[in-house]
Amino acid sequence: MSIVFWFISAITIAGALFAVILKNTVHCALALTVAFAGLALLFLGLDAQFAGFTEIMVYIGAVAILVVFAILLTRGSETPKGSVYSRYSLTGLVAAAGVFAVFGWTVLESARSFPNVQETPSATAKEIGYALVGRYVLPLEIVALLLTVATIGAVIVAMHEKEGK
Amino acid sequence: MFATLDQIFIILRNLVLGYLPEVVRPYVSVVLSVVCIVAVFPGLFALTTVFERKGIARIQNRLGPNRVGPFGLLQPIADGIKSLTKEDIVPTTANGAIHFLAPLVLVVAVFMGFAVLPMGRNMVLVDMDCALLFYFAMGASSELAVFMAGWSSRNKYSLLGAMRAVAQMISYEVILLLSGLAVVMISGSLSLTKIVEAQNVYTGWFPHWFIFTPWGLAGFVMYAIAATAETNRSPFDLPEGESELVAGYHTEYSGFKFALFFLGEYLAMFSISGLGATLFLGGWSAPFSFLSWVPSWIWFFSKLMLSIFVFIWMRGTLPRLRQDQLMNFAWKFVLPFTLYNLMVTALWRFMGDGWERWVACTALVIAGYVLLGRISMRREHFGPRSYRYAE
Numbered sequence: 113m114s115i116v117f118w119f120i121s122a123i124t125i126a127g128a129l130f131a132v133i134l135k136n137t138v139h140c141a142l143a144l145t146v147a148f149a150g151l152a153l154l155f156l157g158l159d160a161q162f163a164g165f166t167e168i169m170v171y172i173g174a175v176a177i178l179v180v181f182a183i184l185l186t187r188g189s190e191t192p193k194g195s196v197y198s199r200y201s202l203t204g205l206v207a208a209a210g211v212f213a214v215f216g217w218t219v220l221e222s223a224r225s226f227p228n229v230q231e232t233p234s235a236t237a238k239e240i241g242y243a244l245v246g247r248y249v250l251p252l253e254i255v256a257l258l259l260t261v262a263t264i265g266a267v268i269v270a271m272h273e274k275e276g277k
Numbered sequence: 278m279f280a281t282l283d284q285i286f287i288i289l290r291n292l293v294l295g296y297l298p299e300v301v302r303p304y305v306s307v308v309l310s311v312v313c314i315v316a317v318f319p320g321l322f323a324l325t326t327v328f329e330r331k332g333i334a335r336i337q338n339r340l341g342p343n344r345v346g347p348f349g350l351l352q353p354i355a356d357g358i359k360s361l362t363k364e365d366i367v368p369t370t371a372n373g374a375i376h377f378l379a380p381l382v383l384v385v386a387v388f389m390g391f392a393v394l395p396m397g398r399n400m401v402l403v404d405m406d407c408a409l410l411f412y413f414a415m416g417a418s419s420e421l422a423v424f425m426a427g428w429s430s431r432n433k434y435s436l437l438g439a440m441r442a443v444a445q446m447i448s449y450e451v452i453l454l455l456s457g458l459a460v461v462m463i464s465g466s467l468s469l470t471k472i473v474e475a476q477n478v479y480t481g482w483f484p485h486w487f488i489f490t491p492w493g494l495a496g497f498v499m500y501a502i503a504a505t506a507e508t509n510r511s512p513f514d515l516p517e518g519e520s521e522l523v524a525g526y527h528t529e530y531s532g533f534k535f536a537l538f539f540l541g542e543y544l545a546m547f548s549i550s551g552l553g554a555t556l557f558l559g560g561w562s563a564p565f566s567f568l569s570w571v572p573s574w575i576w577f578f579s580k581l582m583l584s585i586f587v588f589i590w591m592r593g594t595l596p597r598l599r600q601d602q603l604m605n606f607a608w609k610f611v612l613p614f615t616l617y618n619l620m621v622t623a624l625w626r627f628m629g630d631g632w633e634r635w636v637a638c639t640a641l642v643i644a645g646y647v648l649l650g651r652i653s654m655r656r657e658h659f660g661p662r663s664y665r666y667a668e
Contacts, residue, residue: 174447237407238466
């Protein structure tokens with residue numbers, strides 16, 4: 113378990129790092145895909161099949177494809193000549209470190225905040241389904257509405273307006 | 278006797294495992310199953326290429342391959358030797374690593390799908406709880422391989438072909454998922470073995486396959502359309518429309534890498550047919566109760582080859598669609614109808630066991646089909662078209 117865990121973690125972190133430091137944007141997108149795949153494997157390592165496969169389907173099947181499509185359609189696929197680091201890289205680094213610190217702190221504290229949660233919770237697809245349309249139905253509906261609004265908004269922004277109308 | 282024949286592969290595997298020490302058994306068991314899958318399906322692929330070329334030739338009033346071996350049956354071996362010995366050409370401007378990785382990623386992602394398909398009673402490599410989700414996750418990853426191939430070749434035909442392929446695969450993947458969802462709603466499980474078991478029930482002679490219900494028939498037709506588009510088969514083979522794009526995303530591949538793309542395409546066809554058979558055609562269950570003695574894997578592979586035959590038949594019969602027709606068809610007809618079919622399925626689920634649900638659901642499916650078709654055709658006018666990106 114632990115060797116596999118460290119191996120997958122290394123791949124995930126390497127993918128995420130390369131997504132930031134590579135010059136060619138398409139290479140960055142593909143490196144990001146590696147990071148997504150690593151995350152999915154980590155979920156699977158925790159026996160969370162539903163989360164793992166959803167991660168692959170949504171992030172590799174949809175998000176990564178969307179990213180590469182956006183890169184190609186906006187002609188951003190040419191490799192920049194000079195340095196890819198912006199002047200604000202230091203500020204970005206500090207912000208990223210701050211966010212990471214908050215996340216890390218939350219994860220480390222969670223064990224103390226929820227002492228009653230059992231060590232290995234079971235999460236079958238069925239239970240997740242019942243939870244989604246049962247207890248968490250309101251958040252689900254709000255997210256669905258938000259996504260619909262976002263989709264319609266995107267279509268309206270991108271709509272091709274005909275002349276003379 | 279027939280029970281032994283039905284479980285012959287399991288018995289053989291256990292026989293081999295019996296000679297090995299306890300520690301390595303689970304590993305060897307997995308390796309044996311994987312080797313079987315990796316051997317059987319490419320073998321089937323070799324057979325299918327001859328079958329397809331013969332079939333298409335018959336439809337076009339030709340003879341097809343008839344020089345290598347009896348009736349041209351050894352043609353795939355000749356093709357294999359040819360593609361192995363051909364020079365592997367990589368364009369100088371191509372992106373080496375990605376160009377190399379793309380066919381591998383494609384074939385691996387396609388092979389993964391076979392891991393969850395139940396090919397007979399007790400014959401499934403991994404019987405997991407989220408099998409259907411796993412299958413679609415692997416299908417989604419093969420899209421990225423297509424993109425990698427097209428982009429890394431540095432060829433405008435490749436890139437255009439890849440863009441077309443990915444756009445098409447994303448659009449039809451939604452339909453594939455939603456038509457599969459109807460089955461999940463009825464059987465109440467994402468596990469493919471449980472879905473097959475739910476259909477392996479007989480009333481008199483007749484099985485309870487999902488295709489024999491109104492929602493199942495509609496779902497199956499939508500699934501078949503989406504599966505054809507997902508595997509880039511004719512009439513949805515625009516990504517490799519040879520009159521426009523040379524060969525689409527694998528234009529710049531030669532030798533064995535090209536053969537791998539070819540293999541990937543056919544394997545995707547097998548696996549998607551297998552999934553269709555599992556979801557709607559009862560997987561490995563027999564079509565009549567008095568035929569249950571025939572080994573289950575024979576039924577699975579018969580259904581699979583029957584779907585392949587239909588694929589070939591359609592390829593020989595239908596002309597290729599245009600890109601805008603393809604997209605309009607997906608988003609304006611198939612997707613709304615599949616969503617509508619989901620609601621009919623929900624109604625079927627909650628109407629109880631009586632005959633009323635047969636009448637109601639059949640009427641609803643037919644009415645929905647006719648109305649949707651009429652409404653979407655009403656504003657259709659056949660005048661000059663405007664191309665947004667090609668003017």
